[in-house]
Amino acid sequence: MCGSCGCSEHDHLSSPERTALEVKERILSANDRQAEVNRQLFNRAGVLAVNLISSPGAGKTFLLEKTAEWTGGRLRIGVIEGDLETDTDAERLRSVGVPAYQITTGQACHLDAFMVYEGIQHLPLEDLDLLFIENVGNLVCPAGYDLGAHLNVVLLSTTEGEDKPAKYPVAFRCADMMLVTKWDLLPYTDFDFRKAAALALRVNPKLRILKVSSKTGEGFPEWVSSLEEKGSEVWRG
Numbered sequence: 001m002c003g004s005c006g007c008s009e010h011d012h013l014s015s016p017e018r019t020a021l022e023v024k025e026r027i028l029s030a031n032d033r034q035a036e037v038n039r040q041l042f043n044r045a046g047v048l049a050v051n052l053i054s055s056p057g058a059g060k061t062f063l064l065e066k067t068a069e070w071t072g073g074r075l076r077i078g079v080i081e082g083d084l085e086t087d088t089d090a091e092r093l094r095s096v097g098v099p100a101y102q103i104t105t106g107q108a109c110h111l112d113a114f115m116v117y118e119g120i121q122h123l124p125l126e127d128l129d130l131l132f133i134e135n136v137g138n139l140v141c142p143a144g145y146d147l148g149a150h151l152n153v154v155l156l157s158t159t160e161g162e163d164k165p166a167k168y169p170v171a172f173r174c175a176d177m178m179l180v181t182k183w184d185l186l187p188y189t190d191f192d193f194r195k196a197a198a199l200a201l202r203v204n205p206k207l208r209i210l211k212v213s214s215k216t217g218e219g220f221p222e223w224v225s226s227l228e229e230k231g232s233e234v235w236r237g
């Protein structure tokens with residue numbers, strides 16, 4: 001839990017707590033200004049930026065490895081990775097030929113627009129079509145920070161239960177798309193897709209929902225075409 005994301009907010013604030021809240025509001029508005037700078041950089045470079053949010057282990061990095069495979073030769077992908085510790089995920093991507101920069105956030109449970117700006121400096125933005133930002137595994141705090149991405153994608157895996165959109169609504173409200181990941185594991189779980197979709201759509205009626213398996217490739221044609229569809233708005237300048 002980090003100090004800046006408001007994890008510890010309460011209804012009845014003491015004076016020091018109120019000061020902390022004011023500081024948080026200032027941080028958020030500075031973040032929004034930086035997010036706008038990032039967005040302009042992405043637009044100028046003609047790069048579609050996609051922010052991935054999920055709970056830990058829902059399959060973000062595997063999705064990126066497979067997306068690189070499915071788009072290989074057609075779309076040039078780069079990745080900014082966010083984790084509290086280790087550069088394991090960036091290393092996984094670099095090992096399959098994807099330029100990746102790891103941000104280790106230490107105590108912070110989300111990426112912010114400043115961290116993404118730092119990541120941009122380490123990637124060949126002008127040579128990319130798609131920039132993925134793999135946020136820190138957390139369904140709560142990352143949703144509060146605009147990073148300047150064109151597309152916010154939330155992942156919900158079949159192994160974590162269909163109730164998550166109701167329990168963590170903000171991540172689903174902020175998203176443009178929900179990927180139901182690990183679809184190949186559905187027969188081994190009690191995951192109720194119809195219920196998950198209904199809960200998610202109640203929170204966000206515009207949410208586009210896709211079922212994907214990075215293991216089998218199911219759903220990847222739809223996932224890749226939705227990236228291309230959104231990308232075409234950015235790529236034509």
Ligand SMILES: Nc1nc2c(ncn2[C@@H]2O[C@H](COP(=O)(O)OP(=O)(O)OP(=O)(O)O)[C@@H](O)[C@H]2O)c(=O)[nH]1
Pocket residue numbers: 054055056057058059060061062063089136137138181182183184185212213214215216
């Ligand atoms: N069967 C199956 N396993 C998957 C799938 N996607 C991910 N996994 C497995 O789930 C585990 C976590 O996957 P990651 O891609 O590392 O998850 P992540 O969201 O990047 O995790 P963090 O970065 O730690 O938050 C790994 O053991 C993956 O092999 C899938 O589609 N099917």
Ligand SMILES: [Mg+2]
Pocket residue numbers: 060061062089134
């Ligand atoms: Mg990961």
